[in-house]
Amino acid sequence: MAELVRMAHGSGGRLMHRLIEEIFLPRFGALPGGAGDDAAEVPTEAGRYAFTTDSFVVKPLFFPGGDIGRLAVCGTVNDLAAKGASAEYLSAAFVLEEGLPIETLSRVADSMAAAAREAGVRIVTGDTKVVERGAADELFIATSGIGRIADNVNVSGANARPGDVVIVSGTIAEHGAAVMNARHGLGLGGTELRSDCAPLSQLVLAALAATPGVHALRDPTRGGVATALVEIARQSSVRIVIEEHAVPLRLPVRRACELLGIDPLYVASEGRMLAVVPQTQKDAFLSALRSHPLGCEAAEIGRVEAGSAGVVLHTTIGGLRPLIMLEGDPLPRIC
Amino acid sequence: MAELVRMAHGSGGRLMHRLIEEIFLPRFGALPGGAGDDAAEVPTEAGRYAFTTDSFVVKPLFFPGGDIGRLAVCGTVNDLAAKGASAEYLSAAFVLEEGLPIETLSRVADSMAAAAREAGVRIVTGDTKVVERGAADELFIATSGIGRIADNVNVSGANARPGDVVIVSGTIAEHGAAVMNARHGLGLGGTELRSDCAPLSQLVLAALAATPGVHALRDPTRGGVATALVEIARQSSVRIVIEEHAVPLRLPVRRACELLGIDPLYVASEGRMLAVVPQTQKDAFLSALRSHPLGCEAAEIGRVEAGSAGVVLHTTIGGLRPLIMLEGDPLPRIC
Numbered sequence: 327m328a329e330l331v332r333m334a335h336g337s338g339g340r341l342m343h344r345l346i347e348e349i350f351l352p353r354f355g356a357l358p359g360g361a362g363d364d365a366a367e368v369p370t371e372a373g374r375y376a377f378t379t380d381s382f383v384v385k386p387l388f389f390p391g392g393d394i395g396r397l398a399v400c401g402t403v404n405d406l407a408a409k410g411a412s413a414e415y416l417s418a419a420f421v422l423e424e425g426l427p428i429e430t431l432s433r434v435a436d437s438m439a440a441a442a443r444e445a446g447v448r449i450v451t452g453d454t455k456v457v458e459r460g461a462a463d464e465l466f467i468a469t470s471g472i473g474r475i476a477d478n479v480n481v482s483g484a485n486a487r488p489g490d491v492v493i494v495s496g497t498i499a500e501h502g503a504a505v506m507n508a509r510h511g512l513g514l515g516g517t518e519l520r521s522d523c524a525p526l527s528q529l530v531l532a533a534l535a536a537t538p539g540v541h542a543l544r545d546p547t548r549g550g551v552a553t554a555l556v557e558i559a560r561q562s563s564v565r566i567v568i569e570e571h572a573v574p575l576r577l578p579v580r581r582a583c584e585l586l587g588i589d590p591l592y593v594a595s596e597g598r599m600l601a602v603v604p605q606t607q608k609d610a611f612l613s614a615l616r617s618h619p620l621g622c623e624a625a626e627i628g629r630v631e632a633g634s635a636g637v638v639l640h641t642t643i644g645g646l647r648p649l650i651m652l653e654g655d656p657l658p659r660i661c
Numbered sequence: 662m663a664e665l666v667r668m669a670h671g672s673g674g675r676l677m678h679r680l681i682e683e684i685f686l687p688r689f690g691a692l693p694g695g696a697g698d699d700a701a702e703v704p705t706e707a708g709r710y711a712f713t714t715d716s717f718v719v720k721p722l723f724f725p726g727g728d729i730g731r732l733a734v735c736g737t738v739n740d741l742a743a744k745g746a747s748a749e750y751l752s753a754a755f756v757l758e759e760g761l762p763i764e765t766l767s768r769v770a771d772s773m774a775a776a777a778r779e780a781g782v783r784i785v786t787g788d789t790k791v792v793e794r795g796a797a798d799e800l801f802i803a804t805s806g807i808g809r810i811a812d813n814v815n816v817s818g819a820n821a822r823p824g825d826v827v828i829v830s831g832t833i834a835e836h837g838a839a840v841m842n843a844r845h846g847l848g849l850g851g852t853e854l855r856s857d858c859a860p861l862s863q864l865v866l867a868a869l870a871a872t873p874g875v876h877a878l879r880d881p882t883r884g885g886v887a888t889a890l891v892e893i894a895r896q897s898s899v900r901i902v903i904e905e906h907a908v909p910l911r912l913p914v915r916r917a918c919e920l921l922g923i924d925p926l927y928v929a930s931e932g933r934m935l936a937v938v939p940q941t942q943k944d945a946f947l948s949a950l951r952s953h954p955l956g957c958e959a960a961e962i963g964r965v966e967a968g969s970a971g972v973v974l975h976t977t978i979g980g981l982r983p984l985i986m987l988e989g990d991p992l993p994r995i996c
Binding site: 328329330331332333334335336337342345346349350353354355356357365366368370371373375377378379380381382383414415417418419420421422423424425426427428429431432435436438439442448449450451452453454455456457458460461462463466468470472474655658659661 | 665700701752767774787
C-alpha cells in the first residue's frame with residue numbers, strides 16, 4: 327500500500343527527520359555545513375546572513391501566554407537566534423478559512439506586531455490566501471526571517487565537542503503543557519500553566535557578545551529538549567549526558583505532563599534555548615543568560631562526551647536511560 | 662454582525678487590498694517606498710536585497726503546465742523579479758493533510774527542485790507541519806525568497822510616469838484558464854490550455870540589463886492584468902490606457918474565458934510580466950524580451966497619461982471602459 331502522511335510526520339521527531347532526509351534533502355540539497363540546523367546560513371557579498379521559515383498550525387489559536395501570531399513571530403526569531411543571528415526582517419503568509427471572523431485576524435495581527443516590537447524585528451512583506459470552509463482549520467501562518475550573523479560567531483548543531491557543557495536558558499515544557507491544557511480543558515491551574523513563548527534574540531545576542539565561542543544553540547520546540555539534543559548529538563557525532571535532576575521544570579508543568587502521560591523532555595518550549603558551550607566559557611555564558619529576565623533560571627543540565635552519537639539521561643533515581651527522538655506525535659499541532 | 666473572511670479576501674482584488682490596508686499595514690507598517698509592491702526592498706549592510714513571500718493553495722495540485730510545487734517556486738521568483746531582483750535563496754514551508762500520499766509530496770518536491778534549477782535559485786531552508794484529515798486540503802506551501810537588486814535598478818509600482826509605455830511579456834490568462842479547465846473538467850482542449858507558469862528571473866534580468874531605466878514591473882497573477890494595472894495606477898497616481906486589441910491572447914484561452922463568463926483581463930498568468938517603460942527605452946526593452954523564449958510574444962499594450970488614478974480600456978469596438986480592481990472571487994484557489 328502506498329505510504330501516507332501521518333500526524334507524526336509533523337512531530338519534529340523521527341518520522342519528520344525521515345521526510346527531510348528522504349524527500350527534501352536529496353531534491354533541494356543543503357548549503358555547506360547547513361544541513362540539520364533550523365536556519366540556513368546564506369553567504370552574501372558583504373556579510374553572513376541566516377534565513378529560516380516555519381509554518382504555524384497551533385490549535386487553539388489563543389492559549390494562556392500567547393497565540394498563533396506571537397508564536398509565528400517568536401518561532402522564526404528564535405530559529406534565527408539559534409544560528410547566532412539577530413532577526414532583522416520577517417515575512418508573513420496567511421492561509422485563512424472562509425468564515426473566520428475578521429476580528430480574530432485583527433487580534434492575531436496585533437499580537438504579531440507586539441511580538442515583532444519586542445524582538446526588534448520588522449514584518450516587511452506578506453501574503454493572504456483564503457480557502458473554502460472546511461479546507462483549512464481557521465488560520466495558518468508561515469513566517470520567514472532574515473538576520474545578520476556576527477563575524478566572530480559560528481554556532482551549529484555540528485559544532486558540539488567532547489568536554490562541552492549543555493545549558494538550558496530556563497524551565498522547560500511550558501508551551502506544550504499550556505496548549506494541551508487549553509485544547510483539552512484539562513482543568514489544570516490556568517494561571518499556572520502559561521506558554522513560555524518569547525523572542526530570544528536579545529537574550530542570545532547578549533550571551534553571544536559575552537561568550538562568542540558558543541558551539542551550538544537550538545530552541546527545543548516540537549520534540550522537546552530530548553529531540554533537540556539527539557539532533558545535536560547526531561550532527562556532531564558525540565554522546566550527550568543529561569542530568570535529569572538538573573533540568574529546570576515547574577511543578578504545575580510536571581503535573582500536567584504526568585496527567586498527559588508524556589515525558590516533559592519531549593514537550594515543546596517556545597521561549598527557551600539550549601546551548602552547548604566550551605567548559606571555559608560556561609560561567610560567563612550562564613551569568614550573561616541569568617542577567618536577562620528571559621534567562622534568569624538558566625541551568626547547566628549536562629555535558630558532551632566522546633562516544634557513539636546519542637543522548638543518555640542520568641535519571642534522578644540513579645539509572646541511565648537512552649533518550650531517542652520523539653516517536654509518534656503525542657502532542658499534535660503544538661505550534 | 663461580525664465581519665467574516667470571505668473567499669474574495671483572497672482574490673487579489675478589492676477586498677484583499679482592504680484587508681492589507683485596514684488590518685496589516687496599520688500594524689506592521691511598511692518600509693519607505695515599499696508599500697504596494699509584491700516584494701519589499703530591505704536595506705542591508707551587504708547591499709540592496711528584495712524579500713517576498715507567498716502561500717500556495719491551488720486546487721487541483723496538478724494541472725496542465727504545472728503543479729503547486731512549480732507554482733510555489735515561480736510565484737516567489739517572479740515577485741522578486743518584479744522588484745528587479747535576481748532570486749538567490751528560497752525557503753519552503755509545507756502544511757500537509759494527514760493521509761496525503763508520500764508519493765504526491767515527492768512529485769511536488771521533484772517539481773520544486775526542477776523549477777528552482779530553471780530559475781537558478783536554491784531552496785535552502787524549510788519546515789513541515791501536519792494537520793488532521795479535514796483540517797487542510799491536501800497540501801499548502803508557503804515560499805519566501807531573497808534576491809539581490811542591482812545598484813542601477815529602481816523599479817516600483819510607484820514609479821510609472823506620464824508618457825511611459827505599458828508592455829506585457831506574452832499572452833495572458835493562460836494559468837487561470839488551465840486550472841479552471843482542470844478543476845471543473847470543462848472539456849476544453851487539454852493540450853491547448855496549459856498554464857504559462859514559469860520563472861521569469863532570467864527574462865527580466867536580461868531586459869533590465871539592456872534597459873535599466875524601467876519604471877515598474879508586476880506579474881499579473883491573482884486579479885489578472887487589470888488588477889495589477891490598477892495597483893500601479895494608484896501607487897503612481899497616473900491614468901493608464903490599455904488597447905484591448907493589442908493584448909496578446911490565445912484563441913483557446915479566449916474561448917475558455919467566454920465559457921466561464923470571465924474577462925481574460927482578470928484571469929491570472931503565472932509566467933508573464935507587465936512593465937512600464939519610458940518611451941525612449943521601449944524598443945530596446947521589447948527587443949530584449951523578444952530575444953528570450955519566455956518573452957517572444959511580448960507586446961506594447963498601452964500608455965501612461967496624466968490624469969486621475971485609474972485604468973481605462975480602449976475596447977476593440979471603439980469604446981472606453983474603466984477597469985477596476987477585481988470584485989468578488991470568480992476563480993478561487995488559482996494559486
